[in-house]
Amino acid sequence: MAAAPAGGVRLLHHPRPWLRSLRRPLSTLAASSIQQSEESTITATEPKPATTSSNTYYPKRGQTLELVCESLAYKGKGLCKVADTGFIVMCDRALPGERFVGRVTRKKDNYAEVKKLKTISPHWDYVEAPCEFASHCGGCKTQDLLYEAQVRSKEQQVRELIVHVGKFSDKDPEYDGIMKPIVPCDIQFHYRNKMEFSFGTKQWVPAELLQQESDDTNESALGLHVPGFFDKVMNINKCLLQSEPANKVLAAIQDFWREPELGLSPYDVHSHRGFLKHLMLRSGSNVETGQPELMVNFVTSSYKPELLKPLIEKITAFPDVVSIMNNVNTSVGNTSVGEEEYTLFGKSTITESLRGLNFQISANSFFQTNTHQVCNKKIRTAPCTMQAEVLYKLIEDCACLKGDGSEIVLDLFCGTGTIGLTLAKRAKHVYGFEIVEQAIADARRNANLNGICNATFVQGDLNKIGENFGEYFPKPDLVITDPNRPGMHMKLIKFLLKLKAARIIYVSCNPATCARDLDYLCHGVPERNIQGCYKLKSIQPVDMFPHTPHIECVCLLELL
Numbered sequence: 001m002a003a004a005p006a007g008g009v010r011l012l013h014h015p016r017p018w019l020r021s022l023r024r025p026l027s028t029l030a031a032s033s034i035q036q037s038e039e040s041t042i043t044a045t046e047p048k049p050a051t052t053s054s055n056t057y058y059p060k061r062g063q064t065l066e067l068v069c070e071s072l073a074y075k076g077k078g079l080c081k082v083a084d085t086g087f088i089v090m091c092d093r094a095l096p097g098e099r100f101v102g103r104v105t106r107k108k109d110n111y112a113e114v115k116k117l118k119t120i121s122p123h124w125d126y127v128e129a130p131c132e133f134a135s136h137c138g139g140c141k142t143q144d145l146l147y148e149a150q151v152r153s154k155e156q157q158v159r160e161l162i163v164h165v166g167k168f169s170d171k172d173p174e175y176d177g178i179m180k181p182i183v184p185c186d187i188q189f190h191y192r193n194k195m196e197f198s199f200g201t202k203q204w205v206p207a208e209l210l211q212q213e214s215d216d217t218n219e220s221a222l223g224l225h226v227p228g229f230f231d232k233v234m235n236i237n238k239c240l241l242q243s244e245p246a247n248k249v250l251a252a253i254q255d256f257w258r259e260p261e262l263g264l265s266p267y268d269v270h271s272h273r274g275f276l277k278h279l280m281l282r283s284g285s286n287v288e289t290g291q292p293e294l295m296v297n298f299v300t301s302s303y304k305p306e307l308l309k310p311l312i313e314k315i316t317a318f319p320d321v322v323s324i325m326n327n328v329n330t331s332v333g334n335t336s337v338g339e340e341e342y343t344l345f346g347k348s349t350i351t352e353s354l355r356g357l358n359f360q361i362s363a364n365s366f367f368q369t370n371t372h373q374v375c376n377k378k379i380r381t382a383p384c385t386m387q388a389e390v391l392y393k394l395i396e397d398c399a400c401l402k403g404d405g406s407e408i409v410l411d412l413f414c415g416t417g418t419i420g421l422t423l424a425k426r427a428k429h430v431y432g433f434e435i436v437e438q439a440i441a442d443a444r445r446n447a448n449l450n451g452i453c454n455a456t457f458v459q460g461d462l463n464k465i466g467e468n469f470g471e472y473f474p475k476p477d478l479v480i481t482d483p484n485r486p487g488m489h490m491k492l493i494k495f496l497l498k499l500k501a502a503r504i505i506y507v508s509c510n511p512a513t514c515a516r517d518l519d520y521l522c523h524g525v526p527e528r529n530i531q532g533c534y535k536l537k538s539i540q541p542v543d544m545f546p547h548t549p550h551i552e553c554v555c556l557l558e559l560l
């Protein structure tokens with residue numbers, strides 16, 4: 001048996017060891033806070049424990065184990081326990097109930113990660129994945145899991161995080177009232193309005209297909225990254241998450257861009273040579289006709305519009321294409337945001353309507369990605385609402401503005417201003433803050449476009465606010481905070497605790513950092529002598545992204 005390091009056995013049955021890094025900046029708090037919640041079982045279902053080739057607490061790197069996935073955990077990874085010891089093992093793409101053989105690839109202090117080698121018996125709630133790329137591409141991870149099981153698992157993850165990271169007790173009589181059931185998504189395919197594909201010098205082909213497709217493997221690629229590999233691109237000509245018009249454009253580009261006479265080269269992430277880096281497809285709709293609108297954005301390593309000309313001619317044949325942009329990114333990094341942006345065809349923005357307002361969206365601005373509005377007649381007969389509408393309606397309901405134009409709203413991480421602008425008609429004034437200059441420009445333009453005069457948008461980094469941040473606006477009655485995945489910086493948490501607005505709506509795309517921030521806002525940070533002053537009133541998970549591990553939540557906090 002491998003020797004357990006000091007303290008190892010104590011941590012062994014820790015229910016959420018993979019979450020400890022969330023609180024790294026407050027390390028002493030981290031360990032203690034997560035160790036406090038020891039009592040819960042990981043899943044309601046109790047599969048038989050797995051067997052292991054060696055009876056060790058700590059599986060060795062390279063060791064193979066037979067495991068059973070118990071539930072889905074943070075980032076959608078399958079959670080398993082080693083037989084007899086309860087040692088926790090996480091496996092990407094293992095689904096609840098699945099019995100499989102995995103090889104240990106990484107060891108952390110108190111859990112290990114395994115790579116699935118072979119499924120022995122399939123997971124519960126198995127359905128056939130409609131997409132041929134589903135088992136390998138980085139986009140969808142649970143396409144072969146029944147949708148009802150996907151949302152059940154997402155709701156369960158939020159509940160567990162709120163207890164284990166947020167430190168809210170599920171024994172509290174109010175707990176069930178606070179935790180709202182997840183809102184599923186009516187439309188489970190073709191819902192994404194933005195997809196980013198990468199060009200690569202070589203197509204990555206899954207090992208099991210290598211034999212058949214060996215001739216193709218040296219061809220250049222346009223597709224999606226293999227998860228965890230910046231230099232491996234799977235060639236993809238259709239993605240079931242994006243709209244049909246976007247798929248038609250993708251297929252046309254796929255068919256054409258390798259033609260030798262075009263002289264187009266994919267960018268090589270190792271040698272840093274080559275021209276085409278990324279292809280971004282953004283879908284919107286014409287606000288007057290409701291017809292689809294498409295933006296095609298080529299991200300290139302230099303500005304050579306003449307090289308793109310034949311491709312532009314090809315794709316302008318599609319009537320939905322109203323904008324072709326070129327972001328020029330000369331850096332060696334892999335980002336799609338260019339230092340310079342050029343309009344090669346049509347307009348520089350596309351439009352979308354949301355909650356009765358019209359929005360212009362440029363290539364690099366954040367806009368809710370799930371805005372597609374096609375009803376699957378087989379499932380429902382009533383018209384389906386786009387999930388972004390559902391999310392914004394929930395936010396409006398939580399905001400509970402009086403509507404007499406007396407209240408001030410602070411919209412933090414405002415992007416193109418969508419949330420603040422949908423609330424502006426019932427508020428006295430909205431103040432929005434956002435780091436991306438272009439998003440702020442869009443927000444101001446969107447305010448004008450919709451005749452909204454009581455909204456001010458300011459560009460700034462909310463991770464670097466100074467003591468004087470509160471001087472930029474009057475004391476708000478309502479704060480909306482919608483950070484990206486890392487959640488809020490401690491400076492901002494401290495600011496909000498001092499500001500003491502009557503209500504905070506925390507919109508989150510990462511329930512783990514959300515639970516951490518809710519803990520700080522409600523319970524404070526005793527180690528730093530910071531006191532919490534909010535009460536959690538409700539958490540509403542919303543499934544914005546079927547088949548992916550992402551979970552959105554709308555949380556309402558009220559000042560104590």
Ligand SMILES: C[S@@+](CC[C@H](N)C(=O)[O-])C[C@H]1O[C@@H](n2cnc3c(N)ncnc32)[C@H](O)[C@@H]1O
Pocket residue numbers: 366367368412413414415416417418419433434435436439460461462463464482483484509
């Ligand atoms: C999840 S999006 C929310 C956007 C907007 N609330 C909406 O619903 O469309 C997060 C936004 O935070 C912005 N952001 C990220 N880091 C930031 C920072 N340090 N300071 C200010 N804004 C930031 C991003 O550019 C992005 O627009």
